[in-house]
Amino acid sequence: MDLEDQKPTPPEITGAEIVIRALKDQGVTHIFGYPGGSVLPIYDALFAANDITHILVRHEQGAVHAAEGYARSTGKPGVVLVTSGPGATNAVTGIADALLDSIPLVVLTGQVPTSLIGTDAFQECDTVGITRPCTKHNWLVKDVNLLARTIHEGFQIATTGRPGPVVIDIPKDIQFKKGRYVDPQRIAHRTYHPKTEPDEATIEAAVALMAGAKRPIFYVGGGVVNAGPEAVKSLRELVALTGFPVTATLMALGAYPASSPNWLGMLGMHGTYEANNTMHDCDVMVCLGARFDDRVTGRLDAFAPHAKKIHLDIDASQINKNVHIDLAIVADAAKAISAMVRVWKEKKYQADRHALTDWWRQIERWREKRSLDFKPSKGTIKPQYAIDRLYELSKGKDVYITTEVGQHQMWAAQRFKFEEPNRLMTSGGLGTMGYGLPAAVGVQTAHPESLVVDIAGEGSVQMTMQEIVTAVQYRLPIKIFILNNNYLGMVRQWQQLLHGSRYSQTSTDTQPDFVKLAEALGAVGLRAEKPEDLDEAIQTMIDTHAPVILDVRVEKFENCYPMIPSGAAHNEMILTDAEEEATEVSDAGKILV
Amino acid sequence: MNNNGKIERHTIAVLIDNEAGALARVVGMFAGRGYNIESLTVAEIDVSEHTSRITVVTSGTPEVLEQIKAQIARVVSVHKVVDWTIDKPGIEREMALIKVAGTGDKRVEALRIADSFRARPVDTTHTSFVFEITGAPSKLDSFIDLMRPLGLVEVSRTGVAAISRGPEAM
Incomplete structure (x- = not known):
């Protein structure tokens, strides 16, 4: 039997x-x-x-x-x-x-x-x-x-x-x-079979296009991070082989190390001058796992007008959705990028050194604009300065950053240097204020020993601040780093630019005393009001093994630059307030905000 | 996308698992993304396999139509999407029931035209006909136009069903 x-x-x-x-x-x-x-x-x-x-x-x-x-x-x-x-x-x-x-x-x-x-x-x-x-x-x-x-x-x-x-x-x-x-x-599914294997001929065509490029760029998106460590490793190898410049979306920061000389910074509405101009003038764009979001492309009919566009995405519906694609690769990013590396090596391709030298020279000229610079202040804490100090004082630690949505999010994306993927948790597509604090709870749950900081605004944080109690209950020592400018800053900035500085409903003058609030919720509350107090406050925050709110009182009317005004193209960035005042935004552009 | 292309009308067939809400997934995607539905038919076609077939007639620029098909294909319960207008040559048929009321010359004229369109009266009273007509949607359109001055009262159309020519399945 x-x-x-x-x-x-x-x-x-x-x-x-x-x-x-x-x-x-x-x-x-x-x-x-x-x-x-x-x-x-x-x-x-x-x-x-x-x-x-x-x-x-x-x-x-x-x-x-x-x-x-x-x-x-x-x-x-x-x-x-x-x-x-x-x-x-x-x-x-x-x-x-x-x-x-x-x-x-x-x-x-x-x-x-x-x-x-x-x-x-x-x-x-x-x-x-x-x-x-x-x-x-x-x-x-x-x-x-x-x-x-x-x-x-x-x-x-x-x-x-x-x-x-x-x-x-x-x-x-x-x-x-x-x-x-x-x-x-x-379990075997009846209808769901995502296509993950790249088509060899398409990979070969893409690599040939890359090898012939004179002004190339890698435009990297969250898909590379989602595809896992193999995809990130292959991307880095591909960049090393080709010597091409790299930019990335908000969702992909860290996929390519910010300390690398090939790194141009984030692209898009608040991306760097060099990243956006490189995108605009490129002749071959290699988009890896990004989706040509409207915050990235700016004005579509002026988007990288001279570029042959290669688009790798696992989701076929992203191809040709917003931008016409010359060469589409529907596949898993890890498989496709490693295939690109393999083909580049097998065919013994060499990048066009001469053209690439010229291209990098041009990029250096854009870099010299130093588009992320800001006017330092002795009297008030500049929000950019606060992020720079947070970065410096947390350097070398095992850091995870979450953000809310708004100016502070863009400053964090521009200035915090991410060397590895999965280190920045931020609401990119939906733009959900209130995301960062609970996200930090989740990150700290997974990484109990790491330093988890929610870079927040005083507006966003009020949307989900009850989750501080959750952090207290589970002894999750998250740090809530509030750049408190007394305004819903990004909306105020748009009101300044588009609506004659009529700050309709964007003041947060009435707000909780965040130090007392922290104490009432069982967390630790700290405040920094002067630049000279900031380092000590940040250090105390980092050293405290408990949930902390650090209320950083920053310059109220600081604007987030550089910026592609709505309805403008990548090469029409504005870098300062003076340029912003001189900029006329069309009615069509106002709708796109 | 620069949608300056010419608007085209396409007939698309979708094979989908007949689970609860299957139709809503496809129709909701059209509504949510602002695509146009000109006609829609749906019925279970294989009881043992629990599959349904949706035939949707839609219009848009070639870029929009490409997006529509990609978005349908992305719905998890969809087996297959075929565009009868470009992928394979297809045959389209639609059925309609058309009520015409009237007496005298108009009544005679309605019956005469119906005959030339091979429309069949399926209900007859002294003052009305209900015609059943089958054909390409454009044929139905012309028949309805002709009935209008002759006492057209009501129209019920099924929407388009389509299938490919030749021995192969979709």
Whole structure:
């Protein structure tokens, strides 16, 4: 008799137990969540699960951003557990954020029992309907025997191809019902097969184009970071082989080391003068895992007008979306870039040294503009100075930076020098104020010994500041570094440029006393008001092994430069206030802000 | 994208897993990204495989149409997307039920025109006809235009169904 036949069929377990078991089998060690009526059975199963740590946030949006920070800093998927109705709707901002920045998340939402769906039951909402356009995929699980399969499928879809968030909506009766568990390895998807292998002929054509380039540039995006360490390694090798200049989007800072001579800085609306002019004048643009976002391209009909454009993306829908592409490579960035390296070596290509020398000479002339310089001040702390000091004093430490959204975010992106990927967690696509603090909670959860700093504004931080309590509860010593300029600075800057300095509703004159607030929440509060106080305050912040808010009072009317005014091209940057005053923005440009 | 190209009208077939919300995923993408739907048909075509086929007629510049197809293909539950207008030569058919009310000469004229269009009366009273007509959408358009002065009361169209010529499947 075959021994296999004697194997007893595994006993049926409840839906809630299936959820926990599936998470364990997917290697999940941390969940960010908030309990409620429709997820009680899952929380009960979690109570018995010692190997999964649950971080109790103070608002569901915070759970999703924390999971994003966790995911982005580890390369693993982030997992969220929230209840039905408001639990799910509160999570929507974070889910949309993860979709635009391609962050792998598995969001489990409770739902009212199947018998009550559609009756406007208490805490019922159409979660799959609401999240359909802001997830990579979502499911409402109506059969407990499909639950394990759906969760495994969810992890697969969230983490492969172009990563993104998925939502799995689980009615309460399904959590109670008993059913069969299936292992992850048994899952094969019917329709989802992302194309990861590059086409050899296209790679060869791309490399030939690169070898013939006289004014080339690498334009690197978040896709290279998402493709993992192999992609980053290959990128660095490819740059070393070719000697081409490199720029990157906000999402890819650190993929190429900021200390390298080939690094031009970030490109786009607040990118460096040299990065944008190099983009504008290039003859071959090699876009690796970026998506020609409007903040990057500026005016489309004047975008790199002389360039042959190579575009590598794992998502075919990005090709030709905003910009006409001459050579498209739909593949995984790690595979495609390593293939480029291999082909370059095999064919013994040499970059056009003569042309490249001229090109670099031109780039040096743009660099000489020193577009990130600012007027130092003895009396007030300049926000740029504050970031420079934070960078210097945290140098050599194991640092992770998160940001909120606004001027401080752009200054952080311009000035903080990232040498490695996955070190900057920021909301790029959706531009979610309030992202950075909960993201820091997630990053610190994954890296308990590291220095995790949320570079914040006093406006953004008020959107999710209740998560400081979460940090206190779990002894996560995050640092909240507020560049406090008494204004919603970026909006104020636009009002100055486009709306005659009428600062409509952008003053934050009424704001909490952040030092007292920190103390009330169980954190440590510090303040720096004069440049001479700043270093000591930053050092104290770094040395304090507890959550800290450092309220840095900075110059109120500092503007973020350089800047491509809305509706302008890469080679029409403005560098100073004086140039800004002389700039007329067209009505069409005003719409694009 | 510089969308200065000429507006074209394309018929696109989508093979999709017939799961809850499958149609909403595709239609929602059109609405969310501001694409146009001229007509839409959907039905399950394989019960055992749980697959449905959506035929959508849409219009846009060649760049926009390329985006539309890429965005549909990106929907996780989609098996396949085919453009009958450019990828493969296809046949398009649409069915309509058309109610015409009237008496006397107009009634006779309506019946005569219906006959030349091979439209079949499927309901007849002393004062009305319901015609069933099948054909390319343009044929239906002309028939409806001709019925207008003859007492057109109501139109119900199915939207386009399309399939490729020759032995191959989509």
